[in-house]
Every structure is written in C-alpha cells, then in structure tokens.
Amino acid sequence: MSAENASALLLELRGISASSGGSEILEDVSMTVERGDRVAVMGPSGSGKSTLLKVAAGLEPAGSGHAFFDGRDIATLGQREELDFxxxxxxxxxxxxxxxxxxxxxxxxxxxxxxxxxxxxxxxxERSRALLSSLGFTDSLGVRPATLSMGERKIVSIARAIVLEPELVFLDDPTGHLDEDARDRLYAVVDKLVRKGTTIVAVTNNSGFVRRFALRLVVVANGRVTYDVPMKVALAAEGLEPAARSVVARLKRYAERDRLDEIEERR
Amino acid sequence: MIESIGASVRDKASRFLYALAFFGRVVDRSLRFFRRRQVGYKVLVFQILFTGVEALLVNAVMAMAIGAAIIVIGSSLLPQFGQSRLMYDIMVIVITKELGPLLTAFIVIARSGTAIATELAGMVVGHEIEAYISVGVDPVSFLVVPRVIGMVASLALLSIYFNLFGLLGSFLVVQLIKPIAFAEYFQSLLAALAPGDILSGMAKSLVFGVIISTVASYQGFAIGRASTEIPVAGIKAVGQSFVLCIFADVLITLAQYA
Structure with missing residues (x-):
C-alpha cells in the first residue's frame, strides 16, 4: 500500500464474515472507504447491511476477517486508541x-x-440544544426517550452520532420513521457534514438520500457485496445480479421522477 | 449422540470461560473505579439507594421476626435442658453469623438481582449497550462496576441493620415474655458476641454482594436479541445467585469451623 493510499484510506474491511445463531450473515466481505467518501449501502432486507455497518464500527465482532480504521485493526485497539476511534x-x-x-x-x-x-x-x-434545534427537535431536553415518537428518537440518535463532530459517521437507516419535514432538516444537517468533508457510510434504502448524498453505491445481498461502484457509473451499469439490478432500477426511477419534477417546476 | 454431548460440553466450557473472563474484567475495572474521573458515580449512588436504603424496611421486618422467633423458641426449649444462658450465643450465631447475611442476600437477590439482570437485558435488546460502546463508554466500567460496588456496600449496610433490628426485635419480645433491663440484655449479648462473629457476617455479606451483582450483570448481558429473553435473564440470575450464595456460605462456615 502506497503512502498516498494509506493516508486517503480511512476505513477498510478485509475478508469479514459474521454469523448469528448458526446462520451466516456476512461472508468474506471486503471494502474500503476513503476520507471524504460518502458510501450508500443498499440491498434487500435481511441481507446483512446493518451487521456490516456494526462490524465496520466495531460494535459487533467479526467471526473472521479484520476491520481497520485509519490503518489500525479495530478489534485490537488499546483503551486510549479505542477512545480516539x-x-x-x-x-x-x-x-x-x-x-x-x-x-x-x-x-x-x-x-x-x-x-x-x-x-x-x-x-x-448549549451545544446539545443547538444541535437538536438544527434538527428540528423542539421538545424539552429534560424528557426521557420513552415519551418521544420514533422519528424524534431517530433525530436524537443522529444528533448523538454527530455531536462530537466526528470524521466518520455511520448511519443506519437515517431516514427511517422521519416525516418529510424531519427528513428535510436531516438533509440540511447532512449537507453541513458534507461541506465539512465528513466521511459518511449510510445503510439505507431511501433513493432520495442516496441520490442526494452518495458518491459511491455498495449493494449487499445474501451477506456479500455484489456491487461496489461510484454513483456516476452505478446508473449506467448493465448485466447486474438481481439485488443490484433492483437497487439501480429504483435509483433510475427516482432520477427520472426528479427530472420530471424539474421540468414541471420550469413550466 | 456422542457428537451432541461433545457440543454441549464445549458450549458449557465456553460459557464458563466467558463467565470467568467477565468476572476478571469486572475485578480489573472495579480496582480502577476510584482512580479515574468517573461518570459512573450517579449509577453507584442509585444502586446504593435502591439496594441498600429501599430494602431497609423489608430487611428490618425480617430481622425483627427472626430475632423474635429465636427468643420465643429458645425460651421454651432451652430451660428444659438447663441451658437458658445459651440463648444469647444462639442469637449471635443465627443473626450475626449465619441467617442474617444469608437472608439479607436472599432479599437482595429477589429485589436487586432481578432488577439488575432485567434492566441490563432490556438495554441489550434496545441496543443501548452498543450505543454506550459507540461513544467510547465501557459498559462494564459504567454499568457493572458501580452496581457491584453499590451492591457490596449495600449488603454490608443491610447486614449491620439486620444485626441491629434482629437483636432489637428479640429484646422487644423478651419484654413480653420475661421483662429484663436493656443494660442486662445488652451486656449478655456483648458477652456472647465476639469480633470474629461480626467479621464473619461482614465477610459473607461482601462475598454475597460480589456474587449477586456479578451474576445478575452477566445474565443481563448474556441474552440474545429477543425481548422474551429478558425475564429469563432475571430467572437465571435469581437461581444462580441463590445456589452460589449458599455454596459460598457453606465454604466460609466450613473455613471458620474447620
């Protein structure tokens, strides 16, 4: 690995396998994420997307393989290194x-x-209040999560993920449970992260989010990465396997709808 | 058949090793607890309040009842053998050394052991433990160690209360059966009470505190992802804590009398 690559590479998964209750969830998954990259991980339900994200974030152990953050194996970090991560x-x-x-x-x-x-x-x-307010959370900060709706819980969770202004943000289904207003506010906050050059890895099946933010598309099906390309070429690809074909077709439909909306607005 | 037995043995051995490693980590983190800038003190205070303070009433009632029972039974049986003076020795042995620590442990298992196991299990199911890890909080340091320290402190406190109320309860019953002056009663008790008796009771309480909190925390963390497993974690914590406390009690008693 060249010095240039080493500095550009922020996250790397190498031969990751994971299982739960005897069934294989991830099989020999490898991928890399460079600094400033914005990766959308898509695929059918139960394909292993969330597990992939958690293994990459060191929240679930990998059965085999390694996850590296900034060149260091996440599984072997010391206490100080873990805190830094x-x-x-x-x-x-x-x-x-x-x-x-x-x-x-x-x-x-x-x-x-x-x-x-x-x-x-x-x-x-003050920081907490300002961040939540930018996400449209207007309830009292003294309440317990049990009194919040699913959408509000999601907003607080995303706020917690970015409150330290991290270099890398993992988002698991960031738009789930959000109404359109909340989604717009989330987009505004993600826009800010993008401007700061934050690296984002998001598991989502929301085509709008992907079209707006993703620079790279990764499709996971049956525990394997079946498609990993820059967004620019994702829509032009031919001869894809079924899961990737379905994701790309959805993104194309969304792009077409966007284009028609734009034409309608011009009229 | 042989394959399934082998798999079961392997599974049990692996669980046992995991439990040992968990205990080792708890001990390691406990030793560091007071040396660091902590965010876990609040958890510690709540644990002492819940386990030590809120259980006082139940503990006091049970202690007074046991003390009273010993006096009632002893005052009818012992004179028949001309051994009335043994009353105070029996009280000290039963309340301070044997039943006191064990019954206190049982109360704490029923109240706090289940609470710790089910609370932690709920946090596992709700991904709260993962959330702690994601922000750099070690769940053992933040969630388990304060509970262990709080539980040990609470059991020591409850053990002292059990002694006080057990002996007070018996004094009140003595007043009904054969009234004697408090000074005389107190002196007789002191004559029967040796420092070793108190130390023995305290040692048992400390060991029980470690057992109950560690077992409950372990069972809380050991569940899968289904909410239906939460009560199972509580049941397992209670069963294992009972067995291990009784086992430890026997060992400590044997060590004293051997």
Missing amino acids: RKRAGFGFQDGALWENQTVLNNLALPLRIHRPELSEPEIA
Whole structure:
C-alpha cells in the first residue's frame, strides 16, 4: 500500500464474515472507504447491511476477517486508541438506541463529557440544544426517550452520532420513521457534514438520500457485496445480479421522477 | 449422540470461560473505579439507594421476626435442658453469623438481582449497550462496576441493620415474655458476641454482594436479541445467585469451623 493510499484510506474491511445463531450473515466481505467518501449501502432486507455497518464500527465482532480504521485493526485497539476511534467515528442507530434511563440532554451530553472534558456543563447543554434545534427537535431536553415518537428518537440518535463532530459517521437507516419535514432538516444537517468533508457510510434504502448524498453505491445481498461502484457509473451499469439490478432500477426511477419534477417546476 | 454431548460440553466450557473472563474484567475495572474521573458515580449512588436504603424496611421486618422467633423458641426449649444462658450465643450465631447475611442476600437477590439482570437485558435488546460502546463508554466500567460496588456496600449496610433490628426485635419480645433491663440484655449479648462473629457476617455479606451483582450483570448481558429473553435473564440470575450464595456460605462456615 502506497503512502498516498494509506493516508486517503480511512476505513477498510478485509475478508469479514459474521454469523448469528448458526446462520451466516456476512461472508468474506471486503471494502474500503476513503476520507471524504460518502458510501450508500443498499440491498434487500435481511441481507446483512446493518451487521456490516456494526462490524465496520466495531460494535459487533467479526467471526473472521479484520476491520481497520485509519490503518489500525479495530478489534485490537488499546483503551486510549479505542477512545480516539470513538471520538472520530459516530454511529446513528436504526432504532435510536437511546439510553432510556437518561434524559434527552444526557443522551447527547455523555459523549461530550467523556471526550470534551474541557467543556463546562452549560456549554455542553448549549451545544446539545443547538444541535437538536438544527434538527428540528423542539421538545424539552429534560424528557426521557420513552415519551418521544420514533422519528424524534431517530433525530436524537443522529444528533448523538454527530455531536462530537466526528470524521466518520455511520448511519443506519437515517431516514427511517422521519416525516418529510424531519427528513428535510436531516438533509440540511447532512449537507453541513458534507461541506465539512465528513466521511459518511449510510445503510439505507431511501433513493432520495442516496441520490442526494452518495458518491459511491455498495449493494449487499445474501451477506456479500455484489456491487461496489461510484454513483456516476452505478446508473449506467448493465448485466447486474438481481439485488443490484433492483437497487439501480429504483435509483433510475427516482432520477427520472426528479427530472420530471424539474421540468414541471420550469413550466 | 456422542457428537451432541461433545457440543454441549464445549458450549458449557465456553460459557464458563466467558463467565470467568467477565468476572476478571469486572475485578480489573472495579480496582480502577476510584482512580479515574468517573461518570459512573450517579449509577453507584442509585444502586446504593435502591439496594441498600429501599430494602431497609423489608430487611428490618425480617430481622425483627427472626430475632423474635429465636427468643420465643429458645425460651421454651432451652430451660428444659438447663441451658437458658445459651440463648444469647444462639442469637449471635443465627443473626450475626449465619441467617442474617444469608437472608439479607436472599432479599437482595429477589429485589436487586432481578432488577439488575432485567434492566441490563432490556438495554441489550434496545441496543443501548452498543450505543454506550459507540461513544467510547465501557459498559462494564459504567454499568457493572458501580452496581457491584453499590451492591457490596449495600449488603454490608443491610447486614449491620439486620444485626441491629434482629437483636432489637428479640429484646422487644423478651419484654413480653420475661421483662429484663436493656443494660442486662445488652451486656449478655456483648458477652456472647465476639469480633470474629461480626467479621464473619461482614465477610459473607461482601462475598454475597460480589456474587449477586456479578451474576445478575452477566445474565443481563448474556441474552440474545429477543425481548422474551429478558425475564429469563432475571430467572437465571435469581437461581444462580441463590445456589452460589449458599455454596459460598457453606465454604466460609466450613473455613471458620474447620
């Protein structure tokens, strides 16, 4: 690996396999993510997309293979290195995964207290409030997650993932449970991340999100990466296997709808 | 057949090794707990409140009832053998050394052991543990260690309370059967009570505290992904804690009398 490649490469999965309850979920998955890249992982339900994301983020162990972040094997990080990794890589969960016994404020404040000890409590509260407000969360920050809707939980979870302004953000189904207003606000926040050059790896089947943000399309089917190309060439590809063909057809339909909407607006 | 037995043995051995590794990690993180800037103190305070303070009433009622029972039974049986003076020795042995720590442990298993196991299991199912890891919080340091320390402190506290209320309860019953002055009662108790008795009771409480909290935490973490497994985690925590506490009690008692 050249020095140039080593510095550009932020995340690498090498021969990852994972299983659960005796059934294989991922089989020999390899992929790389460069700094500033925005990767959309798509594919049918149950294909192993979320597991892939969690293994890449070091949240689930791989049965075999290795995941590297900035050249270091995530599975063998020491305590300090692990803290550094967690500070530099945020994770937005599919179902929110908020800490139910903590207030919404504490759900955002805990990462700040750990990784930004120089911040005072009022500063932590202000940062948390500002971030949630930018995502359209207007409820009291003193409430517990149990009182929130699924969409609000998702927003708080995404806010928690980016509160430390990480270099790399993993998003598991970021648009799920969000109404259109919330989705627009999420897009605005992701736009900001894009402008900052944040690397994003998102598992999603939302064609709008993919068309808007993804630079690369990865299709996962039956636990394998079956398609991994830049978005520019994704729509032009021919002779794809069924899962990739279905994803690309959906993206093409979405692109066509976008084009017709644009024509309609011009009229 | 042989293959399935082998697989079962392998599975049990692997679980046992995993449990040992978990215990080792808990011990390691516990030793570091007070040396670091912690975000887990709040969890520790809540654990002491829930396990140590909120269980006081149940503990006190049981202690007074046991103390009273010993006096009632002893005062009717012992005089028949001319051994009335053994009453205080029996009380000290039963309340301070044997039944006190064990019954306190049983109360704590029923209240806090199940609570810890099901709460942690719920957090596993809700992906909250993964969320802690994702922000750099070690779940063992943040969730388990405060519970272990809180549980040990609470059991020591409850053990002292059990002694106080057990002996107080028996004094109240003594007043009904054969009223004696508090000073006389107290002196007789002190004469029967040796420092080793108190130390023995405390040692048992500390060991039980470690057992209950570690087993409950382990069972909470060990579940799969289904919410139906949450109560199972509680049931397993209770069963294993009972067995291990009784086993530890026997071992400590044997060590004392051997």
